[in-house]
Amino acid sequence: MPELPEVETVKRGLAPTFEGAKISSVDQNRPDLRFPFPENFSKRLSGHRVTTLSRRSKYLLADIDSGDVLIMHLGMSGSFRIENDVLGETPGEFSHARSKNPKHDHVVFHLQTQENTPARIVYNDPRRFGFMDLIARPKLSDHAYFKDLGLEPLGNDLSGETLAQLFAGRKSPLKAALLNQKLIAGLGNIYVCEALWRTGLSPKRVAGSLATGTGKPKQKANELAAHIRSTLEDAIKAGGSSLKDHTQADGSLGYFQHSFAVYDREGEACRKPECSGTVSRLVQSNRSTFYCPRCQT
DNA sequence: AGTGGGACCTGTCCGC
DNA sequence: TGCGGACAGGTCCCAC
Structure with a gap:
């Protein structure tokens, strides 16, 4: 799916749920995607709050109040979906946008949103060309993912x-x-x-x-x-x-x-x-x- | 240094 | 219906 417009669309779709939310826990269902998850992935996120969601190129970035930035790349087949308590359904039952392919649900962020309602954000990726990483905010622009990236086509630099x-x-x-x-x-x-x-x-x-x-x-x-x-x-x-x-x-x-x-x-x-x-x-x-x-x- | 090709994975579709 | 091959939105790595 994901070129820049798709990643931007995903960012806009996730922002209302993700921004300001507290991550109560993270299910990491396998040791790696394209790359291994960073050490203590779940531990470094749990109990912390997401401050802002942003995008650089095809990377989705979630700033965490710990000072880390959660890097998410969708590769060829990655997608996110939001699961909420749906009105009229059994309380506590998350049934919105059920996965078609639960075996490729690799990461689940369990959240307490800004409005103090529970929600989950689920990452699904059949081909596993996507990846996630955690990098300290000050080191971000020097990191290998970003240091050689060219100009943002939607920014002012493109002419x-x-x-x-x-x-x-x-x-x-x-x-x-x-x-x-x-x-x-x-x-x-x-x-x-x-x-x-x-x-x-x-x-x-x-x-x-x-x-x-x-x-x-x-x-x-x-x-x-x-x-x-x-x-x-x-x-x-x-x-x-x-x-x-x-x-x-x-x-x-x-x-x-x-x-x-x-x-x-x-x-x-x-x-x-x-x-x-x-x-x-x-x-x-x-x-x-x-x-x-x-x-x- | 800059370029092309293969590799990484799984799923789907098309032709036999 | 089954099977093999080609192909898929990205990017890293390694030969030239």
């Missing part, structure tokens, strides 16, 4: 100018450059395809070609920056994309996948009104790229 600088001299295909988290942090396979289509740029084009001169390439860099932003913002507005059975924290579905112009549309008509092309699939860096060879050049 045609900065894109041109980042891509200058790069011989890799534009697709690979945009997926490189050291340059721009948060884009993934879907939204790179979509942003390139919106801009009319071929994923195969050499990244450095956007950096030269002051005329057309520079203008393309400006357009690309704007389209990256609008693609992500549109997806967040739509509640992210729900592929497979992925849902938002409250169990509802995002619907941006209905707005995909190219992703997973191989063989279908290009959606640009004036274009008669057909969406193609190719493999770059071992990942599928979807694009219209006719209008993306």
Whole structure:
């Protein structure tokens, strides 16, 4: 599920329950996900309060009043769901948004919310490419997860100018450059395809070609920056994309996948009104790229 | 240094 | 219906 818009959607979904809540206990149902859990994971969280929930790139961060930051990454298949006392149900019975696959419920945070009601936040991840970690707040930006991360595509740093600088001299295909988290942090396979289509740029084009001169390439860099932003913002507005059975924290579905112009549309008509092309699939860096060879050049 | 490819896992879908 | 292979939203690691 999770590229930047999905992680942002998850953050917004969890915040009302998680922020200000006291963690009464944590069930850690296995020793590792992608990486081992940190030492005393449950112990370092239990009895403490979550102050703020935030996002950096595709990482979800929960500041804990102990001074630790709980790092959560969803990998390819991670999702959270909230379980509440549901009105009209047996008191104490948590029945909201039941897991379809309880054997992949790896972590359960038992909470006492700000409103002093019990709730649980459950992390489910069939492929276990996600992970959690605890890092002291002052050490966060120097930590290996974050120190090499590129700019936030929704922040003020993203512009045609900065894109041109980042891509200058790069011989890799534009697709690979945009997926490189050291340059721009948060884009993934879907939204790179979509942003390139919106801009009319071929994923195969050499990244450095956007950096030269002051005329057309520079203008393309400006357009690309704007389209990256609008693609992500549109997806967040739509509640992210729900592929497979992925849902938002409250169990509802995002619907941006209905707005995909190219992703997973191989063989279908290009959606640009004036274009008669057909969406193609190719493999770059071992990942599928979807694009219209006719209008993306 | 920068790049491409494989590896990590499980689930699902498609063709035989 | 069953089975094998391809493929899936991410990122780390290791050869070139």
